[in-house]
Amino acid sequence: MIEREKEVKVFNLDLDALKRKLLSKGAEHLGEEKQVNYILKYDLDSQTNILKSLLRLREIDKDGKKTFYLTYKIRAKDSGGLRNSKEVTSEIKDKDAILEIFEMLGIIPEKIDYKERDSYLYKDARFDFDELDKKTFDVPYLEIEVKDDEKLEEIIKEFNIDRKNITTKNITELRKNKDEIY
Numbered sequence: 573m574i575e576r577e578k579e580v581k582v583f584n585l586d587l588d589a590l591k592r593k594l595l596s597k598g599a600e601h602l603g604e605e606k607q608v609n610y611i612l613k614y615d616l617d618s619q620t621n622i623l624k625s626l627l628r629l630r631e632i633d634k635d636g637k638k639t640f641y642l643t644y645k646i647r648a649k650d651s652g653g654l655r656n657s658k659e660v661t662s663e664i665k666d667k668d669a670i671l672e673i674f675e676m677l678g679i680i681p682e683k684i685d686y687k688e689r690d691s692y693l694y695k696d697a698r699f700d701f702d703e704l705d706k707k708t709f710d711v712p713y714l715e716i717e718v719k720d721d722e723k724l725e726e727i728i729k730e731f732n733i734d735r736k737n738i739t740t741k742n743i744t745e746l747r748k749n750k751d752e753i754y
Contacts, residue, residue, distance in 0.1 A: 655740035
């Protein structure tokens with residue numbers, strides 16, 4: 573699957589209150605899942621520290637069923653308040669085999685992180701409430717994925733989200749300067 577991803581991360585919110593508000597407005601609860609993310613390769617711009625590309629194998633455990641996805645992301649130019657990426661994803665049947673193939677090619681996971689995600693769909697916007705393991709990133713956050721800038725503006729207004737709490741940076745970038753989220 574090839575898609576364009578447009579998203580932001582939001583910090584310093586009462587996440588439980590926002591979940592309740594979403595449900596009261598009729599949002600669809602997509603469910604909870606646990607993820608293991610094997611970061612196989614990533615490329616940071618040496619001057620800006622912005623992530624340029626990422627190769628990741630993701631293991632998802634949802635309702636006792638495990639699925640595996642290999643994703644390659646290339647960051648495109650941000651527009652408006654959104655981070656734009658081209659993302660190519662394919663479901664993988666055998667996680668261990670693909671990890672062994674990569675190891676034979678000299679690619680071993682640079683890091684592994686663990687994430688719990690609770691997802692909602694509201695007005696064609698996806699709300700992912702994420703909490704990573706404390707070693708990787710110890711601040712829970714909301715990720716909002718939308719189709720375009722206008723939808724993001726609509727969501728920001730409807731939920732009264734303060735722009736100073738919104739970032740287009742990813743976790744790798746934020747770990748380098750955590751002060752940016754407070």
